Amino acid sequence: xxxxxxxxxxxxxxxxxxxxxxxxxxxxxxxxxxxxxxxxxxxxxxxxxxxxxxxxxxxxxxxxxxxxxxxxxxxxxxxxxxxxxxxxxxxxxxxxxxxxxxxxxxxxxxxxxxxxxxxxxxxxxxxxxxxxxxxxxxxxxxxxxxxxxxxxxxxxxxxxxxxxxxxxxxxxxxxxxxxxxxxxxxxxxxxxxxxxxxxxxxxxxxxxxxxxxxxxxxxxxxxxxxxxxxxxxxxxxxxxxxxxxxxxxxxxxxxxxxxxxxxxxxxxxxxxxxxxxxxxxxxxxxxxxxxxxxxxxxxxxxxxxxxxxxxxxxxxxxxxxxxxxxxxxxxxxxxxxxxxxxxxxxxxxxxxxxxxxxxxxxxxxxxxxxxxxxxxxx
Numbered sequence: 446x447x448x449x450x451x452x453x454x455x456x457x458x459x460x461x462x463x464x465x466x467x468x469x470x471x472x473x474x475x476x477x478x479x480x481x482x483x484x485x486x487x488x489x490x491x492x493x494x495x496x497x498x499x500x501x502x503x504x505x506x507x508x509x510x511x512x513x514x515x516x517x518x519x520x521x522x523x524x525x526x527x528x529x530x531x532x533x534x535x536x537x538x539x540x541x542x543x544x545x546x547x548x549x550x551x552x553x554x555x556x557x558x559x560x561x562x563x564x565x566x567x568x569x570x571x572x573x574x575x576x577x578x579x580x581x582x583x584x585x586x587x588x589x590x591x592x593x594x595x596x597x598x599x600x601x602x603x604x605x606x607x608x609x610x611x612x613x614x615x616x617x618x619x620x621x622x623x624x625x626x627x628x629x630x631x632x633x634x635x636x637x638x639x640x641x642x643x644x645x646x647x648x649x650x651x652x653x654x655x656x657x658x659x660x661x662x663x664x665x666x667x668x669x670x671x672x673x674x675x676x677x678x679x680x681x682x683x684x685x686x687x688x689x690x691x692x693x694x695x696x697x698x699x700x701x702x703x704x705x706x707x708x709x710x711x712x713x714x715x716x717x718x719x720x721x722x723x724x725x726x727x728x729x730x731x732x733x734x735x736x737x738x739x740x741x742x743x744x745x746x747x748x749x750x751x752x753x754x755x756x757x758x759x760x761x762x763x764x765x766x767x768x769x770x771x772x773x774x775x776x777x778x779x780x781x782x783x784x785x786x787x788x789x790x791x792x793x794x795x796x797x798x799x800x801x802x803x804x805x806x807x808x809x810x811x812x813x814x815x816x817x818x819x820x821x822x823x
Contacts, residue, residue, distance in 0.1 A: 450787055452483035453547075456516035458537060459528035460491045460500040463551050463578065467526045468504035470775040474783065477760050477776055481783040490516045517541050524549060524786075528578075531636065532629040535560045542571040547786055549779075551578040552640050554799060556631035558807040561800055568796040576782040576792040577799035579644040581711060583777040585755040585769070586732045590715070590722050591649055598736065600719030605650050605688075605696035607713035609642040609726075610704035614664070614682055621667035625678040633680030635660070635806040639700035641711060643802045644794070646698060649715055650690045653805050655820045656698075658686040658812040663703045686809045698809075709771070721746075730768050 455471050457464055471484050486506040491497040494511035501509035510516065513533075517525055517540050525541040526549040527534060535555040541548045548568075554561040554577060568575045581587070594602065614624075614634075623629040630636065647653065663682040666675040682703045688696045704710070711726035720736040723746070732749040751758050752765025757780070761773055778794075785792035804821050812819040 450482045452485055453523040453783070453786070454485040454487040454519075454521045455524045455526060456488045456490070456519055456522035456546075457486075457504070457506065457526045457528070458490045458513045458516055459526075460489065460496070460504070461528065463528040464491075464500075464526075465504070466772055466775045467528055467549070467779075468506075469772055470779045471524075471526070472505055474776050474779045478757070478780045481780060482787065485521070487521045488516050488519050513537060514540065517544050517546060523547060524782075527551060530623060530629060531556055531631055532623075535564060538564055538575075539567055542567045542573060542575075545572040547573040547782075548575045549578070549782060550575065550796075552799065553631060553636045553803055553806075554796065555803075556627070556629075558803055561796075561803045565796045565800050574782070574786050574792060575796040576778070576785070577794050577796065578775075578778065579641065579794045579799065579802070580771075580774040580778040581641050581726065582644050582648050582794065583774050583781065584726075584729055585751045585758040586724060586730060586749075587645065587648065589749070589751070589755045590724065590732055593722060593734065594649060594715065594717075598720065598734070599715065599717030599722060602650065602692070602694050602715065602717050604694065604716040605646055605690070605713065606716070607642050607646055607697070608699040608701075608710065609638045609712075610699075610701045610707035610710045611638060612703065612705045612707050614702040615705045617664045618668060620670040621676045621678075625667060625676070625680065627679045630680060632806060632810060633662075633678075634682055634700045634702040635684050635809055636680075638702060639684055639698070639809070640802045640806050642698055642700060642713075643805045644799075645711065645713060646688075646696060647690075647801060647805075649713075650692065650694060650696065652691045652801055653696075653808075653821050654689050654691045655818055656686045656688040656805070656808055656812055657818045658684065658809040660684040660810060660813040681810070681813075684809055684813070686812070688805075729771075 488508040489501040489506040497509035524547045660681040683701045686698045715722045723733040753759030808819040
């Protein structure tokens, strides 16, 4: 660790599901890994101010505010974590970059592709480092899958098949929220879930070259809480795409936020000429491997249970079968970010890298609208 950085101050904007995840992650990353600067939980922002104060005390932050600009201008803050609704991501991230802060931004980067590109351009000339919240790609099971692919364990790649599904919008009588609007959420299941699948697919298969797609809004209206009014749902509940990676390999990507029974399903298969790898995020400590080797009578998928042989699993617990969890993946993501800051390099999922994920999900929406095949970046 560089002696020039003894500690880093964190400012957190937002205290919901992901805000708490960031607070726990930054609070424990030093204890887990050891090779990072000390972390100071400096200031937390939420509204109203009373909630900010309560959450600051609960999460262990020194101070609280209801003005996000005070987080960014605070001289003791080095890292700004943005875990707010999508519509304010761009404004906050731009302000933090301009102030010279390192920025940890939850996905999606922005509501539109043009806004995401603006963030990338701003990051190129900014002093601070950036990272986006794609913690699933840090799962030791997936990094092991990547190693197996690179080592040729399943031969030449021929196909990718993946889906990411949840059921948080499956109930047609669930109340209307900001997630149903393009002005506040942007894309629907693509921006919330599909981008995670794209991040995994490109991690394993490389960039996407082109695609054709279809999207659908399953529940076109939702009730407004406390009234008889129903409002339109402006974005998609389901999306599917036929993709071609730059390598020439084909693939299928599917996502739904209206899939009853699915809680955090990110499932994929990577087909090769000599075998297959498959994975299910709901069983996130297991990787399935099939290899066309040996006696045909005893061939089959074998389960690889992650353990200390699959770094950085062993930093959390030395014994296999004891399991990592969702929040542990955020700790690994934060460790990657802190090491990037210390070493003066790009983080693995910095703004420039994450732009491709957003190019793909917006291309899916565009291809569905036009019915034509869309080239990424074209």
